[in-house]
Amino acid sequence: MGIADSFKDKAEQAIDKIGGDRVKQGVEKAGDKVDEMTGGKYASHVDKGQDAASDYIDRMDDNSNR
Structure with missing residues (x-):
């Protein structure tokens, strides 16, 4: 099993x-912390990862509500 x-x-x-919604809040907080710790050096990469995670969470949340 991969990462x-x-x-x-x-x-x-x-x-x-x-x-x-709460999982997405955690993803946002984690991304904000990474930005803080790196001085925003990787902000565009972090934002891209946050967006991808948010989209995935939305898809999984929709599937679990069916």
């Missing part, structure tokens, strides 16, 4: 347990 598979499994568990 992406591990992330997907953990994300699905978190979405089921606390909901997609």
